[in-house]
Amino acid sequence: MEWLDAATDDFDAYVAQRRGEQIRWGVPSTLFWYVSGEHYLGTLVVRQRLTPELAEAGGHVGYHVVRPWRRQGHATRMLAAGLAECSRLGLDRVLLTCDADNEPSRRVIRANGGVPDGRMHGEDRFWITLEAARS
Numbered sequence: 001m002e003w004l005d006a007a008t009d010d011f012d013a014y015v016a017q018r019r020g021e022q023i024r025w026g027v028p029s030t031l032f033w034y035v036s037g038e039h040y041l042g043t044l045v046v047r048q049r050l051t052p053e054l055a056e057a058g059g060h061v062g063y064h065v066v067r068p069w070r071r072q073g074h075a076t077r078m079l080a081a082g083l084a085e086c087s088r089l090g091l092d093r094v095l096l097t098c099d100a101d102n103e104p105s106r107r108v109i110r111a112n113g114g115v116p117d118g119r120m121h122g123e124d125r126f127w128i129t130l131e132a133a134r135s
């Protein structure tokens with residue numbers, strides 16, 4: 001994803017791109033920016049409800065970690081934090097989608113309790129039932 005490289009190459013362009021996405025989704029959403037000191041690690045977004053489009057691809061939560069910080073468990077912990085935010089917002093279950101060949105993201109989702117729900121438009125779908133809803 002070329003726009004991800006902007007996060008390290010041209011941070012201002014990256015911020016502008018993310019702001020544009022907020023408008024595109026058309027639902028209230030919260031962005032969490034992850035940093036370590038002066039270093040940008042990644043972003044997690046919680047979309048508070050699904051549109052018909054997000055129900056097909058995108059889901060409630062999205063995330064990325066920039067290359068130098070990958071494979072250190074950040075995305076797995078970021079999603080766990082995102083699910084806590086979803087719970088706080090009152091969501092009972094959360095939809096995640098990822099490209100069928102995105103094994104790292106699949107692992108992140110499965111590590112957080114994602115239950116597969118088939119494939120749509122080349123994206124694997126997963127639902128996560130939140131703790132508060134289970135008890």
Ligand SMILES: CC(C)(COP(=O)(O)OP(=O)(O)OC[C@H]1O[C@@H](n2cnc3c(N)ncnc32)[C@H](O)[C@@H]1OP(=O)(O)O)[C@@H](O)C(=O)NCCC(=O)NCCS
Pocket residue numbers: 062063064065066069070071072073074075076077097098099102103104105107108111
């Ligand atoms: C997907 C992504 C967020 C993972 O971030 P990360 O911080 O590296 O993830 P983690 O360190 O938490 O690793 C999660 C699992 O994936 C595995 N993994 C990470 N990168 C991998 C790779 N390139 N190849 C194989 N496995 C990989 C880890 O070993 C770990 O597996 P485990 O739980 O079995 O030990 C990151 O690769 C990314 O930003 N990709 C581009 C954007 C994207 O795809 N976002 C998700 C959209 S749905």
